Amino acid sequence: MASQSPDPDQTPRAAPTAASKERLRMWLRMLKTTRHVESQLRERLRVAYGSTLPRFDVMAALARYVDGLRMSELSGVLRVSNGNVTGIVDRLAEEGLVVRVQVPGDRRASLVRLTQKGREVFAAQAEAHEAWIDELLADFTPEEARMFSDHFDAISRNHEEEGR
Amino acid sequence: MASQSPDPDQTPRAAPTAASKERLRMWLRMLKTTRHVESQLRERLRVAYGSTLPRFDVMAALARYVDGLRMSELSGVLRVSNGNVTGIVDRLAEEGLVVRVQVPGDRRASLVRLTQKGREVFAAQAEAHEAWIDELLADFTPEEARMFSDHFDAISRNHEEEGR
DNA sequence: CAAAAAAGGTTTTAGCTTGAAATATATTTC
DNA sequence: GAAATATATTTCAAGCTAAAACCTTTTTTG
Numbered sequence: 001m002a003s004q005s006p007d008p009d010q011t012p013r014a015a016p017t018a019a020s021k022e023r024l025r026m027w028l029r030m031l032k033t034t035r036h037v038e039s040q041l042r043e044r045l046r047v048a049y050g051s052t053l054p055r056f057d058v059m060a061a062l063a064r065y066v067d068g069l070r071m072s073e074l075s076g077v078l079r080v081s082n083g084n085v086t087g088i089v090d091r092l093a094e095e096g097l098v099v100r101v102q103v104p105g106d107r108r109a110s111l112v113r114l115t116q117k118g119r120e121v122f123a124a125q126a127e128a129h130e131a132w133i134d135e136l137l138a139d140f141t142p143e144e145a146r147m148f149s150d151h152f153d154a155i156s157r158n159h160e161e162e163g164r
Numbered sequence: 165m166a167s168q169s170p171d172p173d174q175t176p177r178a179a180p181t182a183a184s185k186e187r188l189r190m191w192l193r194m195l196k197t198t199r200h201v202e203s204q205l206r207e208r209l210r211v212a213y214g215s216t217l218p219r220f221d222v223m224a225a226l227a228r229y230v231d232g233l234r235m236s237e238l239s240g241v242l243r244v245s246n247g248n249v250t251g252i253v254d255r256l257a258e259e260g261l262v263v264r265v266q267v268p269g270d271r272r273a274s275l276v277r278l279t280q281k282g283r284e285v286f287a288a289q290a291e292a293h294e295a296w297i298d299e300l301l302a303d304f305t306p307e308e309a310r311m312f313s314d315h316f317d318a319i320s321r322n323h324e325e326e327g328r
Numbered sequence: 329c330a331a332a333a334a335a336g337g338t339t340t341t342a343g344c345t346t347g348a349a350a351t352a353t354a355t356t357t358c
Numbered sequence: 359g360a361a362a363t364a365t366a367t368t369t370c371a372a373g374c375t376a377a378a379a380c381c382t383t384t385t386t387t388g
Contacts, residue, residue, distance in 0.1 A: 020298035029316035152193035
């Protein structure tokens with residue numbers, strides 16, 4: 001076992017350290033797994049429901065907020081750009097899954113809500129979605145899943161504070 | 165501690181089980197973290213280098229394969245659609261970062277390679293990229309990172325077998 | 329070898345994504 | 359209360375994405 005750590009200085013950035021290599025490795029694997037699951041979900045939503053992940057995400061947000069959300073709240077919850085939501089809601093509205101309701105006191109704003117049809121469609125999709133996740137992540141035991149959840153949760157919290 | 169598992173039957177799909185709830189929870193958190201890191205990387209690449217993540221991914225692949233890759237190999241390595249790579253390579257070629265080389269024996273195919281300029285630009289971006297990851301995932305200790313890597317790695321392997 | 333099938337790429341279409349500019353309405357300030 | 363500022367949303371430009379249609383060129387097959 002020859003000497004392996006010739007450079008023990010505390011370089012704060014740019015210089016690749018053992019730790020940064022480890023994190024990079026983790027990131028690449030995590031990204032790969034995430035993309036695989038996402039692309040599976042995309043395809044299954046497309047084939048089974050003729051829908052997309054962004055549409056599903058919007059409906060999921062609206063399902064959680066029964067009273068509806070303003071466009072800006074929607075983009076805030078989903079953490080996507082403002083103009084982005086406009087197009088997705090347009091298409092969902094065309095299909096009769098959501099409605100834009102005028103906000104009484106403010107003629108700029110509008111409230112987006114799921115329609116009855118929207119609620120029904122989403123309920124079916126959400127159930128399938130959960131089963132797909134269960135299948136795609138079957139390699140994680142429930143215990144592992146819980147451990148990872150808790151860890152990611154801590155990190156998300158940090159991120160949210162930054163992004164205030 | 166009252167009894168907590170009223171439904172011990174082996175329902176294979178659709179019925180939400182405790183395990184599926186746990187995996188769903190994990191997925192949502194993992195996705196949130198991944199998206200946060202990705203959007204940070206996108207923004208930083210844009211601001212610091214006027215570039216994008218897909219461009220970076222293509223250059224990273226070409227940096228690993230010094231002899232170059234065919235378009236189809238490139239899309240295979242990156243796991244994106246065939247026609248997708250065409251546009252990205254077009255733009256990288258316009259900027260002089262890659263070149264398309266005719267394959268001697270086959271007039272359909274072409275080999276894509278990084279130019280000298282491409283190698284230099286990528287080297288700088290890759291170093292910044294690693295430092296950004298290190299910063300964005302600083303909440304993971306190197307040991308945790310290693311553990312997560314190993315776990316995701318096992319899963320990726322399974323996915324690759326499916327996707328053959 | 330000619331027809332058929334396969335392989336390598338590009339183009340097209342429709343949708344998603346962001347950031348910036350534009351529009352309309354509200355609120356604040358002088 | 360008019361002008362300036364801020365807020366809510368949409369529009370726009372540029373790029374990414376998958377899938378499908380479409381050329382070429384190569385390989386296979388009868």
